[in-house]
Amino acid sequence: MLLHLLVLAPFAAAILMMATSKEDPKSSSRLAFLFGFAFVAMSIALIAAGNQATEAIEWFQIPGAKGSVYYYLYSHGLGAWMVFLSTGLSLVALITGRNTFETNYRNFAIAIFALMGAMNGTFLAADAVLFFFFFEAMVFPAAVLIAGFGGADRKKAAMTFAIYTLVGSAPMMVALWYLVSMADNSLVLSLAVALQNLDPSMQMTLLLCFLLAFLVKTPVFPFHGWQAITYAEAPAPLSAILTGAMSKAGVFGFIAWILPIFPLSMKVVDGMLWLGLLTAIYGALMALRATDGKKLLAFSSMSHLGLAVAGVFSLSESMLPAVLVLLVAHGLSAGAQFYLMGIAERFAGTRNIEQLGGLAARNPVFGSLFGFVAVLSLAVPGTAGFVGEFTVLMSLWDMGPLPALVAGLCLILSAAYMLRFVQKVIFGKPAREYVDGKRMTALEGSSISIMGVMLLVFGMHPAFITNALQLFDESAVQEMNKVTHPAAVQESQTVEASADTTGEAEVDENIAAVAQPMTEDDLRQLDSNLKANGFSDEERASLIAQLKAMSESEVADAHEEAAESNEANVKEASENE
């Protein structure tokens, strides 16, 4: 019920919003806030409720396909958190939008709700066709918002955004159609099973088609052409949603669709890893030079998401929680920064950071908040960003020191551009004379600082986020299989025990080699050594026990690894057949 509400109710809300007054933003905003709060509450309930799925309702039949397309929603930790981002950021967008768009607020709210519904659908869809439907549906409200409420160059930005992303996902549509025509139906498992019957070159082609859509959406270098202009020209609240929630659809796609469906060769994984790192560095370098505040933030987002993509394709056992925390942290911090930049633009009348400055003196509360949020985005320990980036770095370190080093470089660069940004916007003296625009209202300030406080809370207790994470756990997979594909259940179970062949296993073996001293024989030898050195029995026993625990935890880690990631299972299921 919750799932249906989260996906369908935003559209209903959009329709209801049409009934409100167009001239009076005050009254229509009240209704919009009400809806917004309701959706946020629902998304929190969704996270708290854990994994759940709706009944699979037959929707329609694609010509040439064996099974029909289901209207089938499924919530797992990752999707639920993304939904939270989408609803939460939409609410704050509605709040800040009220002071930015005096007239026409109603239409703004309508489009935001439509966008929210499409995003929720994307993150919750269990059916590939349904996912694709929402994935494409996201583009239209966003493009309309850009064209209707954007900056000076808004028409071009809207066209670039819409065409680039739609063209990017067109190959995915073809690939999906092809795949669906092979498969029993369009759920993940049957698609994966269908894929393994194809020959490798075909698999590769399909994979590239799928990858392209997500690469464009994220965006990953070199498919980022739409991003800077779109984020810069879009109204700031929309930019916040775009970067905070919508761009996550790309990373989400990698995790929830690419990894389970496709057997990834080492080459692809490596390629994607380095592409992600390249994006991270490239985004950071571009951010160093950007003079448009929103473009700077756009490139900063690109950099962070590049890191997230690299983290995804490190495929380590802690990849999922690490990336999830990183995504949530980035969504909140980048979103907050875009809102604040929007308020700065409203206040000072420009978003060129060379012409801003001195906002800390002119508008101290705003300045403090701006600095606070900037610090949060720097991944200082104690914030969620740190937990995310540290764990991602840890995953990358598993792939080898070089990726981790590159990611470390990226962190240094992030400090450089973010401090430059802060300095130019709030410190010093304003570079020009201007009449103060509308200040930040208390409601805006408090809603943005709530986002900041959430980042702190998640930073000190990331379990809030990671606990929700039971993506593809045992019961969930079986639940999903029961619906349509009973045969695959046993498969995935039998495959589980088989050895892992992907790259991180190699690295782990290296670790194991280093930690080799901890075998039984060594322990015995150690024991005798200790005895000779005059340790008492108790001391020896406790030392040995500790040592054992230490080495066992490694072994346990290795086991967990095998059991942990279903994407590996599915992948192997396909390989085994």
Place this chain on the structure above:
Amino acid sequence: MELQPIYIQILALVLFTLGLVTALARRNVFFVLMGVELALNAVNLSFVGFAKTLPAAESVAGQIVPLFSIAVAAAEACVGLALVILIFRNRESVDSDNYSNMKG
């Protein structure tokens, strides 16, 4: 002379061709519309004609479908005329050759 079913079909064909040629050849948009109507009615006639050749149980369809299509044609005529009026207001012309603003 008994009415052979084929005569009806021939008549329908003649009417349809007339309608088609009218629609294609005339520049006046009203005549185009009339031609379309004529072609439509020719098809109706053809339906009725075929109804005669089939056994009684199935022939009913051939008599019912024209009823539908007449109703639809009435609606279509309304919309079509309304469109023509609008387009006339815009263009100050009933000449269909002037309606070429779709070109790139």
Place this chain on the structure above:
Amino acid sequence: MTNLPLWIIPLFPLLGTILLGTIALISSGSKKGPSEGFVGALSVLFPAISFLCVVLLAFGMPEEGIRQTLCNWIDIPMLKVDIGFLFDGLSRVMLLFVTGIGSLIALYSIGYMHGDRGFTRFFAYINLFLFSMIVLVLSDSLLLTFLGWEGVGLCSYLLIGFWNHDLNNCKAANKAFIVNRVGDIGFLLGMLCLATLGGSAILNYDALNKFIEMLIAGGHVELATPIIAVAGLLFFVGCTGKSAQIPLLTWLPDAMAGPTPVSALIHAATMVTSGVYLLARLSRMFSVIPEVLVVVLIVGMLTAFWAAVAGLFQNDIKKVLAYSTISQLGYMFMAAGAFAFDASIFHVFTHAFFKAALFLGAGAVIHALAGEQDMRRMGGLIKKTPVTACVMIFAFLAIIGFPGFAGFWSKDLILERLYTNAPFGEFFYFAGLLTAVITAVYMGRLIIMTFFGEYRGSKEKEAHIHEAPASMLIPMVILAFGAVFAGYLWADSMGIKFFEQTLAPVVSDAQNYALGRISVAHVNPMTFACFGTAAALLGMIIAYVIYGTKRLPRLHKKWGSAPEGFKADWTFFFDYIHEIFIVMTKAFAFIADMIVDKILQGIQWTVGAIVEIVGDGVSSFQARKVRVQLTLSLVGVVALIAVVLMTGGLI
């Protein structure tokens, strides 16, 4: 009273931060601001309570220390870390002077920051700094230490750029943060490196020590040494960043742009010594990798010498002290490099007193001269500000190692250990001794130029020179006492070894292990004391000869044309090396922006343009009359039907 929970120590500064931050935020709109007395009282109260807790805990501390785990922090498959605190001999010493000096400097700041617009904000930052610093030294795992580590870096950034209306201050702050970030990444990678070895559990200090002991006991040290050595080097990179050692030393002189109490607290007494603390904390790990310690030794020696020489040429009073701090930190690293972790911590301890006193004295001088920092416009101040002058002179005697003062004991100890423990000990000993002479010279120069001779500033300023208020003097005097007597906690030649015993449970294992493998030379300690005293006296004499007699008039003539301000003019070529990296980054950014991005944009728009052209071409089919279009479509239908009829179906 030992049943106090440990989290109560960082709790109070944190409460102070939140409270003062809220007050600052609320009052930021109003013209007048909150009452300074009220805010000042609050801001001293919280660190003071924290200090009190530390004292209470310190007296009841059992030999092996107190360990408390508060709660779980991160729990994901590869990373399980708890928030836990470790209160042992090392953290006790560090906490005592961090909270103690922190409280004193907060008190001092009330007078110094009087009338500043950001009064409340300043104290919120100071409290946040103390919180981070306490977490740094109190934590029981590397990851939590890292929280404090970056936290103090952040506070340093905030406080250096405190007067943010001046962009030069912001730039200095940015530089500090970014250079520190470079070091922090070293720290981060070091942690990852260790985690490779034994999982995230090893990030806990106790577990790490146990692990190393296991390796030693099992005789497997060689197996793990390469990884440990890499980790050790990476941690040392972190230390060079935070403690301003070569090659990351350039930020500290620039950091003097911040208010003077900040320089005293953060950039002299506490934060910059956290690198030394980390080495001592990880001493067990470093003891199995003597190769890395040699690197530490060399870097420390170079830094100490380098910064001392640079200190000779500074005209800004705070910059002299900044270089002096870097130089003294070099001493500490030398000590750590020579397996004398306890001596390095002892020097941290005494240095905190005399350097804080020097900075606070300098602050009082600057306060008296209404913001003048150039020593060439000072002189003769001993008559106007006698208390400040006395404090500074006591601290001066301490820093140059004049017999009986705090610096004497700690510096002599370091030099002695260098001689006995280090490879090529004689060389490092003489390098240290030489540095001590230079130290005495530039510090003597500072004292002479500031307090003796004639006043060289403008006449109208002279009238306003006044002694600092009591709230500033009291902390200075207390610190001066510390500068004189702190050394007697470990007066080696008098047989007092209290300090050594305090630290013994933490570092003695490591030191004994490391020293067990080399032969320790035995020399009479009195010899070292004599040499040390001679060095100090020699330096003082040189300073007097050069600056006390002839040089000053010449300086006086030239000061109109000499450069001044916060430009990093005398970090020798390290600023230029950094500049190379910055320029490289900028060049890459330029390539990314102007070339790569333009090419990509070009491709994108070319594709767009091609599509448009093709579309234009195709749309020319549309340029017919409606009747023709209709006919064409009919022909098309007929053709289709014909095809279907002839081939028997479309598919």
